Amino acid sequence: MPVFPRRDDKNPRQATRPAPAELLLPDESRRLDQAAAEAGVSLERLMAAAGRAVARAAMRRWRPRPVVVLAGPGNNGGDGWVAARLLEEAGWPVAVAAFGMPPENSVAAEAAGRWRGVRVPFSPEAVGRAGLVIDALFGAGLSRDLPAEAEAVLRAIRAPILAVDVPSGLDGATGQVRGFAPEAAVTVALERARPGHVLLPGRDLCGALEVVELGFPPGLIEALRVRCWRNGPALWRLPVPGAAMHKHSRGHVVVAAGATMPGAARLAAAGARRAGAGLVTVAATTQGAAFLLRGVAEAGDIIADPPAEALVGGKGKVWVLGPGMVPDDRARDLLAKVMEAGDRLVVDAGGLTLCAGAPERLRGASIITPHGGEFGRVFGPLGDLAQTDKPEAARQAASLTGAVVVLKGSDTVVAAPDGRVAINSNAPPTLATAGSGDVLSGICGAMLGQGLEPFEAAAAAVWLHGAAAPTGAGVVAEDVAAGIPRAFAQWTETYA
Ligand SMILES: NC(=O)C1=CN([C@@H]2O[C@H](COP(=O)(O)OP(=O)(O)OC[C@H]3O[C@@H](n4cnc5c(N)ncnc54)[C@H](OP(=O)(O)O)[C@@H]3O)[C@@H](O)[C@H]2O)[C@@H](O)CC1
Numbered sequence: 001m002p003v004f005p006r007r008d009d010k011n012p013r014q015a016t017r018p019a020p021a022e023l024l025l026p027d028e029s030r031r032l033d034q035a036a037a038e039a040g041v042s043l044e045r046l047m048a049a050a051g052r053a054v055a056r057a058a059m060r061r062w063r064p065r066p067v068v069v070l071a072g073p074g075n076n077g078g079d080g081w082v083a084a085r086l087l088e089e090a091g092w093p094v095a096v097a098a099f100g101m102p103p104e105n106s107v108a109a110e111a112a113g114r115w116r117g118v119r120v121p122f123s124p125e126a127v128g129r130a131g132l133v134i135d136a137l138f139g140a141g142l143s144r145d146l147p148a149e150a151e152a153v154l155r156a157i158r159a160p161i162l163a164v165d166v167p168s169g170l171d172g173a174t175g176q177v178r179g180f181a182p183e184a185a186v187t188v189a190l191e192r193a194r195p196g197h198v199l200l201p202g203r204d205l206c207g208a209l210e211v212v213e214l215g216f217p218p219g220l221i222e223a224l225r226v227r228c229w230r231n232g233p234a235l236w237r238l239p240v241p242g243a244a245m246h247k248h249s250r251g252h253v254v255v256a257a258g259a260t261m262p263g264a265a266r267l268a269a270a271g272a273r274r275a276g277a278g279l280v281t282v283a284a285t286t287q288g289a290a291f292l293l294r295g296v297a298e299a300g301d302i303i304a305d306p307p308a309e310a311l312v313g314g315k316g317k318v319w320v321l322g323p324g325m326v327p328d329d330r331a332r333d334l335l336a337k338v339m340e341a342g343d344r345l346v347v348d349a350g351g352l353t354l355c356a357g358a359p360e361r362l363r364g365a366s367i368i369t370p371h372g373g374e375f376g377r378v379f380g381p382l383g384d385l386a387q388t389d390k391p392e393a394a395r396q397a398a399s400l401t402g403a404v405v406v407l408k409g410s411d412t413v414v415a416a417p418d419g420r421v422a423i424n425s426n427a428p429p430t431l432a433t434a435g436s437g438d439v440l441s442g443i444c445g446a447m448l449g450q451g452l453e454p455f456e457a458a459a460a461a462v463w464l465h466g467a468a469a470p471t472g473a474g475v476v477a478e479d480v481a482a483g484i485p486r487a488f489a490q491w492t493e494t495y496a
């Protein structure tokens, strides 16, 4: 489909396209360390760089003040011992409270051995008078709940916290809290962020996130073949209309409307139109069509029963099935016919309820857009997994259905059947309003219609949706659709 202008590497404006923001899992982080060692970059050097970055972050953000460094028994603690020494060398008053010592002869033990300054017992009193606490207890790969003694000390902190890698207790893979994790003012992430920095509740606990490069040799991150990214323009390109285009080359989105809530279909249609679909049709029941025609004339063509079925099949067709639909026989038939015709399909809301407990019915869909409740309804036990590991649950659901899964929320996860995952972070809470999800399903349809492959279509749609949502009071779903041109402009100015 002739939607994309060719990428022109000589065009200097394209230099602004950012590098993909990989999110490293603990296992990938371990492999990275190993690969670094094989390439002659020692852990000692990396730890020195990490400790230096932490000390610098403190000096950049705060004036000298009494610092307590909480140092754990592993390499996270090692970073803390290094930071303590550098801050003291810079003239800051520093004390270290160690929670156990690193194993003898370890790199962290060597860092601890170089500390000649004040040591205080690891106790709630130790942090009581601090002006800044550096949390270097445990890193992102925490393997069990935070020990009670560590929790008691972290809970006693009243000063701002600078967290090394993660606020201790935060699971870097999932963003979940293991027992307890403090709320940091700043978190210094090492080399790359982790999924847990972007997923909730982790994102809220990290405060300002600073990602610092530690000096890994070039190529090592690429060699890891990371499959999880922060969602953003590095992962996709938005369709840009060219002079030779006409409406039929920009995709035909058909939104199937239900009889009782046709307003939802109207919002999906508005999302699709604003996001660039060349043609949008709402296929409604007679009753729904009457309602739509009375209310608005903006939704594109409205086709009343009979028959939506007449629209099934045909070039460039994309269906959005579910917003405002009740899971009745008509809806069931339509879903089956669309699947049979092989049209591309976005399934949301009522369309998902049709597949409650029967995810195999979604085989053939391009994108599905469940919120947490719909996800549980369709995928049963994966709904529980989504509570503790949203990316993994979405990935399994994608592999089960062959569809790209958009598991919504303020940290929407987009997962492809081949294992790619994008975690979104630009959505403002003003999106928590009825109908905003309908707008999203329409945008997904428009992206598919304009030729993006399903994973890119879904990730781009989720980003546009977040960028389109106004912040502040009084935002309704219609405003999100109306904000789409502004979101496109934001992308075009920076990345096109
Ligand atoms: N590549 C990078 O990005 C670089 C990373 N670096 C740094 O390394 C840090 C990761 O280091 P790490 O693997 O040593 O893990 P960390 O969390 O420090 O300690 C685990 C130790 O604590 C103990 N333990 C006790 N209770 C526990 C509990 N509840 N949960 C888990 N463990 C518990 C545990 O005992 P065990 O489980 O063995 O009995 C083990 O002895 C990372 O955060 C970053 O700061 C940089 O230095 C260099 C480059």
Ligand SMILES: Nc1ncnc2c1ncn2[C@@H]1O[C@H](COP(=O)(O)OP(=O)(O)O)[C@@H](O)[C@H]1O
Pocket (backbone or CB within 6 Å): 349, 371, 408, 409, 410, 411, 412, 427, 428, 429, 430, 431, 432, 433, 434, 435, 436, 437, 438, 439, 440, 465
């Ligand atoms: N607190 C929030 N912060 C950011 N985005 C949110 C928040 N709550 C909901 N959203 C987004 O708003 C949309 C709501 O969709 P959905 O729950 O399907 O509502 P509806 O069916 O009423 O349209 C989703 O895209 C979701 O990711």
Ligand SMILES: [K+]
Pocket (backbone or CB within 6 Å): 076, 135, 136, 137, 138, 139, 163, 164, 165, 166, 167, 168
């Ligand atoms: K930490």
